[in-house]
Amino acid sequence: MADTKVVFVAFAIEDERQRDFLKGQSLSPRSPYEFIDMSVKEAYDTDWKAKVRTRIKRSHGVIVLVSKNSLSSSGQKWEIQCAKEEKKKLLGIWAYSNDRTNIEGVATKVWSDANISSFIDSL
Numbered sequence: 001m002a003d004t005k006v007v008f009v010a011f012a013i014e015d016e017r018q019r020d021f022l023k024g025q026s027l028s029p030r031s032p033y034e035f036i037d038m039s040v041k042e043a044y045d046t047d048w049k050a051k052v053r054t055r056i057k058r059s060h061g062v063i064v065l066v067s068k069n070s071l072s073s074s075g076q077k078w079e080i081q082c083a084k085e086e087k088k089k090l091l092g093i094w095a096y097s098n099d100r101t102n103i104e105g106v107a108t109k110v111w112s113d114a115n116i117s118s119f120i121d122s123l
Helices: 013-025 046-058 068-072 074-085 113-122
Strands: 005-010 033-036 061-066 089-094
Touching (some): 005 013, 013 113, 046 074, 061 074, 068 074, 089 113
Parallel strands (some): 005 033, 005 061, 061 089
């Protein structure tokens, strides 16, 4: 059995339901990976940032759920910046089929099992 890959999920709190859908994909027995995140309403606490950095360092890669909410999410912006500082592979996934928001510096793809699986396999 392959080692479990740990994937950090960066998302805007307004997209929490999409994060839940994404995490649901890891429940499949064929999926040797787990998703972790730091769901908080307040992103400015320095203790929170230290905990997030620890989790990002521990992860193999980061999936960013991208939506119009991402543009105003200071917590998600910080998580993306932290992932870049820690030199983690990033994959942006559009959270909604009718929203093609872009985040500078994050290559974003359509949400599909193939796109997510190939990213995880590349870690």
